[in-house]
Amino acid sequence: MDRxxxxxxxxxxxxxxxxxxxxxxSPVGNGDGLGITTIQAKKxxxxxxxxxxxxxxxxxxxxxxxxxxxxxxxxxxxxYGIVKPDDTVPTGINEDYSYLVTSNRDKEISLFFKADKKKxxxxxxxxxxxxxxxxxxxxxxxxxxxxxxxxxQQVNKYVGALRTE
Numbered sequence: 001m002d003r004x005x006x007x008x009x010x011x012x013x014x015x016x017x018x019x020x021x022x023x024x025x026s027p028v029g030n031g032d033g034l035g036i037t038t039i040q041a042k043k044x045x046x047x048x049x050x051x052x053x054x055x056x057x058x059x060x061x062x063x064x065x066x067x068x069x070x071x072x073x074x075x076x077x078x079x080y081g082i083v084k085p086d087d088t089v090p091t092g093i094n095e096d097y098s099y100l101v102t103s104n105r106d107k108e109i110s111l112f113f114k115a116d117k118k119k120x121x122x123x124x125x126x127x128x129x130x131x132x133x134x135x136x137x138x139x140x141x142x143x144x145x146x147x148x149x150x151x152x153q154q155v156n157k158y159v160g161a162l163r164t165e
Contacts, residue, residue: 048142053115054080057100058158059141060113060122066145068102068109073158077103081165083112090131093123103163 051059057080061069072078083089083097093112100111112123120138125131146152 048117048139049146051115051138051142051146052159053082053098054159054162055146055155056113056115056120056138056141057098057111057162058155059145060111060120061100061158062145062155063136063141064111064122064124065109069158072102072104073161075104076161076163078158078162079103079165080162090123090125092131092133097123 058069061078069078079099079101081099081101083093083095083099085095089097089099089112090110096114097112098114100113102108108127110125114121115138118138119135120141121133121135123131123133146155
């Protein structure tokens with residue numbers, strides 16, 4: 001066989017392989033019809049659960065000091081409430097805030113917080129010392145302490161043990 005026949009045969013075989021591969025591999029993502037595809041990653045969007053203010057109080061407590069929440073809940077001394085105009089609270093705390101405190105004065109941590117749909121502003125002090133402020137995304141609190149079934153059950157157990165003022 002001469003050289004031109006081999007070149008034509010090679011071209012036909014190559015063309016057949018290309019056509020075969022285009023039809024064999026189905027596109028994943030957005031294809032252009034030629035077997036070339038782009039894959040688009042889907043952004044994870046988790047809808048936040050509807051949380052009660054008491055659940056947010058526990059999530060805030062777990063963020064600041066998880067051992068304190070566990071110990072004080074076991075001792076039945078966690079107290080939840082909403083700041084009232086006549087309450088004695090640190091400067092910068094008003095009726096927009098809720099609180100989580102303990103009746104055990106030896107283990108006193110005062111947590112004040114206000115939440116909106118996306119973030120929680122937390123103001124806290126250990127044993128009456130300087131007030132610290134931090135703002136965290138509500139999604140972070142949920143992700144760290146309310147994601148699994150076991151975590152949700154534990155948070156709800158703590159909520160059930162809360163005393164109110």
